[in-house]
Amino acid sequence: MRGEDRGSVTVEAALGIGALTFLSALLIAGIGVASDQLRCTDAAREAARLLARGQPARAEQAVREIAPSGARLDVVREGDSITVGVEAEPVAGLLPGIRLHSRAFAIAEPGSAP
Numbered sequence: 618m619r620g621e622d623r624g625s626v627t628v629e630a631a632l633g634i635g636a637l638t639f640l641s642a643l644l645i646a647g648i649g650v651a652s653d654q655l656r657c658t659d660a661a662r663e664a665a666r667l668l669a670r671g672q673p674a675r676a677e678q679a680v681r682e683i684a685p686s687g688a689r690l691d692v693v694r695e696g697d698s699i700t701v702g703v704e705a706e707p708v709a710g711l712l713p714g715i716r717l718h719s720r721a722f723a724i725a726e727p728g729s730a731p
Contacts, residue, residue: 657719660684665721671729
């Protein structure tokens with residue numbers, strides 16, 4: 618009877634290690650996505666604030682520095698309203714098909730150039 622169970626512990630250990638590796642990779646990817654989403658949100662907020670003050674060049678620079686690499690800045694200005702969107706691929710594009718979006722809104726300060 619002992620001979621029939623030979624090697625089953627090795628297979629179970631291999632399956633367990635594989636499952637732990639997969640779950641660890643999912644956890645790391647999830648942390649990366651959450652971190653990149655926060656960076657997009659921070660970049661959109663900062664860009665909206667700078668655009669409201671009339672500093673579009675600094676807003677673009679802030680997005681390049683704060684958001685994940687390859688992030689795209691969209692600005693919609695209607696009267697005094699400024700809506701800023703930042704879009705990026707999470708984890709440097711390692712998760713295909715997933716896009717992060719973040720939006721921020723600001724009112725232009727008096728005297729700021731459009």
